[in-house]
Amino acid sequence: MDLAVIGTVALDTLKTPHGSRDNMLGGSAAHFCMGARHFTDAHLAGVIGEDFPEAHIGFLKKRGVNVDNLTRMKGKTFRWSGEYLKGNPNQAITHLTELGVLLEYKPEISVRHKKARHIFLANCDPDQQNEFLSLFERPQFVGLDSMNLWIDVKRDSLLKLLKRVDLFLVNDGEAKELTGEGNLIRALKKLRSMGPKHIIIKKGEHGVIAFSDRWLFGFPAYPVSDVIDPTGAGDTFAGALMGYLAHKRKISETVFRQALVYATVCASFNVETFGMEKTAHLTKRDLEQRRRQFLKFMSHAF
C-alpha cells in the first residue's frame, strides 16, 4: 500500500490580507503527503538545501512521512515567496522563485523503494519526473500533476510523460492550454488521446470533472467561506486521492468517487489557513465529519 511521491520541498513566504508567514514548510511533495498520510504510508523524494530546518524534517516524520529519499544537497532550499490580494484569494502573485538545489537535483531512491507500485509525480520539472519514474521496477498506478510553466517551457518532456502515466491531474486553465480546446469536455477527450486512462480536471472553487473510458462525472467543491491560503490545495487534493487509491488498490468508479470526496475534503481544509496549519493536525474524525457535510451538500447520502 506504499505510495512514493516526488516533488518539491520548499520554504514558502506569503503575504495575504489575513496576515503573513515566513519560511513555512511548503512544496508540492510536502503538501501531497499531508493528504496522503491519512490513507497510506507516503514516501517522499525530493531535495533540500543546507538551510532547511531540521524541525521541518521532524514535522514530516511525526506525521508518518518516510523521508529516506529526501536528499540534502549543498546550497539553498527551493524558495517561493508570493502574495494573495484582497478579493482574489485564488490568484497568487509570485514575488520571488529561487530554485536553489532543485536545479542540480537528480532523483534517487533507496533499493527497497524500487518495488513501490503506486507512484505520484507531484508538480516539478517533467525531466525529473520522467527520471524518477524510471527508477521503479514495476509501477502499477502512476499519477501526474504539472503546471502551466512546464506546459510552456517543457512541453515535449510533458507529452512524453503523459504516455507513461495512468492518471493526469490538471486544472481547467492548463487543460485548455495543453490541448488548445476551449471546451473542457473536448479537452478531456484530447488529453485521453495523449495517454492517461484517467483524467481529473481541477476547477478550484468550482469542483472537479473526472473522466475515463468508462465514466464521466462531476463534483462541486466543498463550500468554503474564508479562503486564506490556497497554496498547496491541489497537492493536498492529489495526496488524498492517490493515498485512498493506494489504500483500496482496486480502481473502480465507486472507489474513484470515494477518493475524490476525500480529496475535496482534505483540500478544503488546506485553503482555510496558512500552509499546513490545518492539514498537519487533521484527524480521521475531522475528515469524516466534513465528509458527511460534503455528501449532504451533494445530496449523496446523509
Place this chain on the structure above:
Amino acid sequence: MDLAVIGTVALDTLKTPHGSRDNMLGGSAAHFCMGARHFTDAHLAGVIGEDFPEAHIGFLKKRGVNVDNLTRMKGKTFRWSGEYLKGNPNQAITHLTELGVLLEYKPEISVRHKKARHIFLANCDPDQQNEFLSLFERPQFVGLDSMNLWIDVKRDSLLKLLKRVDLFLVNDGEAKELTGEGNLIRALKKLRSMGPKHIIIKKGEHGVIAFSDRWLFGFPAYPVSDVIDPTGAGDTFAGALMGYLAHKRKISETVFRQALVYATVCASFNVETFGMEKTAHLTKRDLEQRRRQFLKFMSHAF
C-alpha cells in the same frame, strides 16, 4: 398551477463560429416559457412592436404559452444583436441593443390573471418588474432574475424588489458585484439579508449553488461538449425551475433539488444550438433521458 412571467420578448440576431441567425425569437420571457412549458401553463407578459412576426406568436401559442398579456405597441420590437467568438462561447459581445417599445411599456394583465400565485420576474427593467408584481392580489411564490446592467443603473429599484421576492436567481459575477463579496458563500449570506429566502447562484458551465435558511447545496452543470449559443440558457433554466416548483406547489429541499435537475437539463439543451431550435421541440422523453444521464453524472441515482 399557473405561472405568470414578465420579461422581454425580442428579435435576436446572432453571429457565431458555427453560423448565424437573423431575427430569431428571443428575450428572457420567451426563453423562460420554453423551460416552464413542460411543467405548467406559462402566462407571458411583455411587449412587442408592429414589426413582430405573427408566426412567432403562433409558435408560442403552439407550445402552450398563454399570450393574453403580450401587448403589441406602436413602434419597434426590442432587438438585440451580438456575437460569440471562437473559443469563448460563454461571453457574448453585444453589437446593438434597440429597446424600442420596451421604453414605453407599462405592464398590464387581464383580470383573471390577478389571482396567479406563482410569478416570475424575468430579466427586464426592475421598475417594470416592481410594477408587474404589484398587479397581483396574493402572490404566493415570486422569483426574480436580473442582470449586471440593472445592478449598475437601477440598484435602488433592484434592492427594493429583492425585499418582495422569495427566490433570487443570479449569476456568480452579479452576486459578487451586488454584494461586494469576492467569496460566493459570503455573498449568499449577504443576499439573504437583502430579502429573498431562496437564492440560486448560476455559474454557467460550473453549475449552481442553492441556498436557503435550511439548506445549502451544489450541483455541477451537465457536461456539454459543443456550446453553440448560450443566449437564454439562464432564462430556460429559470423557466424549468419555476415551472417545476409551480407544478409541485410545496417547497422542500427535495423538490428544489428535483427542480434544479430539470432546470440544468433544459438549459443544457438550450446551449447546444441557436435560440430555441432545440428547446422548442423537446419532449418529456428527451428531458427524462438527459435527466437520467445527469443523475448518473452526479451519481445520485441510475
